[in-house]
Each structure stands twice: as C-alpha cells, then as structure tokens.
Amino acid sequence: MKLIRRLFYLGLEPLAARYTKQLCEDWFPAAVREASPRTNLTTISGETTDEQIQVGGVLDATGRGIYACTQVALLLKLIRNGSVSNEDAIFLQDFWTPGFEAVPYALHLCGLKPKIYSMLHAQSVDEYDFTWPMREWMRPMELGLTRFHSAIFVASTIHRDQLRAAGVQCPIHVVGLPIHARLVACQMSVPIGRRKNVIFCSRLDWEKNPGFMLQVAERFLTGHPNWTWTVTTSSKNFRSNDHLLLSDILSYARNEPRFILKAGLTKQQYYDELCNSSIQFNSSLQDYVSWTLLEAVIAGCELAYPDFRSFPEILPASRLYRAFNVEDACLLLNRLTEEHPLVDLEWIARRCDLGRIIEAEIITGVKADNREVNIWHGCI
Numbered sequence: 001m002k003l004i005r006r007l008f009y010l011g012l013e014p015l016a017a018r019y020t021k022q023l024c025e026d027w028f029p030a031a032v033r034e035a036s037p038r039t040n041l042t043t044i045s046g047e048t049t050d051e052q053i054q055v056g057g058v059l060d061a062t063g064r065g066i067y068a069c070t071q072v073a074l075l076l077k078l079i080r081n082g083s084v085s086n087e088d089a090i091f092l093q094d095f096w097t098p099g100f101e102a103v104p105y106a107l108h109l110c111g112l113k114p115k116i117y118s119m120l121h122a123q124s125v126d127e128y129d130f131t132w133p134m135r136e137w138m139r140p141m142e143l144g145l146t147r148f149h150s151a152i153f154v155a156s157t158i159h160r161d162q163l164r165a166a167g168v169q170c171p172i173h174v175v176g177l178p179i180h181a182r183l184v185a186c187q188m189s190v191p192i193g194r195r196k197n198v199i200f201c202s203r204l205d206w207e208k209n210p211g212f213m214l215q216v217a218e219r220f221l222t223g224h225p226n227w228t229w230t231v232t233t234s235s236k237n238f239r240s241n242d243h244l245l246l247s248d249i250l251s252y253a254r255n256e257p258r259f260i261l262k263a264g265l266t267k268q269q270y271y272d273e274l275c276n277s278s279i280q281f282n283s284s285l286q287d288y289v290s291w292t293l294l295e296a297v298i299a300g301c302e303l304a305y306p307d308f309r310s311f312p313e314i315l316p317a318s319r320l321y322r323a324f325n326v327e328d329a330c331l332l333l334n335r336l337t338e339e340h341p342l343v344d345l346e347w348i349a350r351r352c353d354l355g356r357i358i359e360a361e362i363i364t365g366v367k368a369d370n371r372e373v374n375i376w377h378g379c380i
Contacts (some may be wrong), residue, residue, distance in 0.1 A: 003365045004115070005087040006040040007032060008078070010071045010100075012093045013048055013063060016267060018234065019179075019291045024093060027180035031356045036364035044078075046070040069099040079106050088114040091363050095120040095145070095152065096131075104148040115150040117363050119178070121288070125162040128207040128286030139166065146170050153359050155289040155352075156310035157376060173362060174374040175355030179294045181346075182353070188271045188299055196227045198333065199277040199301070201270070201292040202284055203233070204240040204249065209283040211245050214252060216281065216329045221258050223330070224337065228258045229281075232273055236264050274299035279336050282306065283329075289314060294352055297345040302336045304329065313376050314348055351375055 009032075011024030024043075032041045046067035078084055084107075092100065095118035107113065123142055124135035131138055143166070146152065151171040154160050160172045198220065202208040217229045231238075231249070238261060240246035253261045262273065274280070280296040282305045287293075289310055296303060305311045306323035322328040355375045361367035373380055 002087065003036060004039050004089045004363065005085065006042060006083075006089075007364060008075060008084065008088065008090045008114075009041060009043045010068070010075065010090070010092050010097060011043060011045070013046070013067045018267075022180070022183070022267075023178065026183060027178060027356060028093065028360070030180055030183070031178065031360035032364060035357055035360035036366050039364045042078075044071050044074050046074075064096075065098040068094075068097045072097065072099040072102055075103060076106055079103070079110060079112065084112060084114055086113050089150075089363055089365075090114055090116045092116075092118040094118070095142075096123060101141075101145065104145075115363075116148050117151055117153065118149060119153045119359075120159075120163070121155075122159075122286065125166045126159070126286060130205075130207070143167050151362060153362075157313055157374060158310050159288045160374075171370070171372050173359070173372055174376060175359045176352030176375050177289050177291055177294060178356035178359055179291070179349055179352050180356065181294075181298055181349040184271075184295060184298050184349075187268065188275050190275070194278045194300075195276050196224075196337070197277040198227065198229045198279045198281050198304075199273060199296075200229070200231045200281050200283075201274075201296070202282060202287075204231075204238055204242075204246055206240070206242045206245070207284070207286040209285050210240065210249065211242070212283045212324065212326070212329075213281065214245075214249055215326050216283070216333070217259055218252065218256075219326060219330050220333050221256065223334075227337070228260055230260045230262060230273060230277065232262050232265055232270055234265050234267070234270065238263055271295070271299065274301060277301055279304055279333065281329075281333070282311075285309070287311070289352070294349045298349050300346075303345060304332050304336060315345075319345070354380070 012020040014021035014024055029041055032039060047070040048067060122129040124131045124138045126132060146168045149170045151173055153173050153175050155177050157174055160174050163172055200213055204210045221227065221229055238246060253259050274296055280301040280303055287310060303315065303319045305315055305320055307320040308323040312320060321332040358373055358380060
C-alpha cells in the first residue's frame, strides 16, 4: 500500500461536553501525526447549529445532518477544483454522514478513486440502536455505501460479526474506541481520597437500561448506608426517551438524598466526578466497548458491568454480573466495596489507544498488511 499524500478528515460535531471535541480536534489528528508525519491532514468542519442536543440522544436530529451536509459540500468543492487525487484518502469519523452519497457519485464522474474509510459506531445492525426502527430504508443505503469503502473500523468483534451477517463485504478492522489515554489522564485530577460512591455515566435512554440501574441503586443504597450513588449528564437537564422511567428516577432522587443527580457537567467536572468515585456501574443493552468505560479505567474506578454484548470480550469475569439480574449485580457491587482495588484495568484504555494508532496507520497507508485487525484477539 502506498503512503497517502493527503487525508481529508470529516469529523463529528465538536461537542465540548461529549467525546467528539476531544476525538476530532486532538485524538485523531495526533494519531495521524504519529503514524505518518508526511501525510497532509485536511480537516473539513461543517456548520454547527448548537452545542446542545435538542432532539435525539446521541447527536442532534437536525444538527447532525446540517453539519455533515455542509462538510460534504466543502469536500465536493475540493473535488471540483482538483484538490483530490487518487493518492489521497477520505476518512469519516462517523459512517453515517448524511449527504455523503454525493461524494462517490462525483468521484465516479471525475474518474477519481481515493480510498474511503469510516468509523462505524452502531447503525441499523444493532437492535438496541436508535437507528433500528429505520432499518427498512436505512439498511440498503448502508450496504450501498460500504461498497465504496476500502475498510471500516469498529470497536468490538460482535459488531463486526453483526455487520458481516447484514451483508457488509469490505474489510472490517476491530480497533476499539480511539481514545488518547495519555491526554485524558492529563485532564484528570489525582484524587485525595475516593468517596464511597457508585457513579452511573450512561444516558437515561431505554437502551442504556436505566430502569435496571434504578432497581440496583435502590437495593444497594438500602444495604450500604455509608455509600452514595451519582448519576451524571452533560445536558442542562436529565432527559430520556422513556418519560415514565425518567419520572421514577427523578422521584427517587427527591426522596433519597444519597441518590444524587448531577446535570450540566462540563467534561472537566465529569472527570472530577470519576476521579472521586470508587465504582462505575453500567447496565447498557447497547454499548460497543463504551467511552465511559475507558474514561473510568483511566480515572482508576472499579467496574461493575453486565456480561452482555461486547463487555465479556474486554472485561475480566471478576467485573461482570449476570445481565438483567439485580441480585447478582448487587453481589458484585458488594464485593467491589470490600476488595478495592482488585487488578489494574487501565490496560483496556491503553489497548484502545494502540487501536487509535493502528487505525491511522491503515488510513495513511503506513500499515500495508491487508489482513483485518482485531486488537482484542492479538491480530495487529
């Protein structure tokens, strides 16, 4: 594989409270500089509408399209003025970049074949993802777009297998989530003394199973009068696509002062919460590795996660409870309160950091081996 001359990078909206600002402005550009200093990285930014998500849980319903389509328009202008060549590559930080179908259309008519890569975060192959109800019309579009790709990057093996079962034929590299572990660690404060606190960092949407979290929290706090349980969000207010459940959570917080809701956190405030908590709890139905997991292990938290989907691939059995089983989740939490710390988990973030570099090496042409990568199974 020849070294890529120029890399056109279409990142996600740089939301300061989420990982997207760090990833697109710092983590990925740093990976390209480390992997291939000679590659000219050209970042194409779109039009931002608001730093807050107005509709939707992951990215804003209309803001995502506006940002992506304006990125695509700028890339099309670069194609038109001759700035894109066969020696270049295009990388989409999110496979679902609305309007991108105009790019292969233009490339075909212009006789150009730059390499195209994407990070695929979930999409309609995941029955717990918000795109699943759209699969009837979205799946054919997804499969069509993959035909133009030199490769796709995913975080976990189960996701790769789901994509293969759906008919994706291009190479799929399992690289974890491309976190820059050292930069994140530099943003985190050293805790003077960790509070006896369990922290829940996931959204309160149904696919994160917050109803189960609430059951576990109620039972855990009843049996641990010296502990607290904190739920965090970067949004100004807590939101959920299950309004009845959100009402139950808000009601419990009003009646139980040790069940603490913290909204409107900056990324630094969120990191401070992690650094001063003892255990991070996860109950998600839909997580491929999870950004919050990586940040938690860098912060030194213990983990209590379900033995579901991608988690058994990356976590030791000592950090897993039987999914959907309140009693088993509480047993694991009980053990973690007594045996902290058990073993270093930061290696998970370091492995994903390696995946970040490997991803950049593949995109820039430094890694010429065409075999598919899987960081969780030693195929690097």
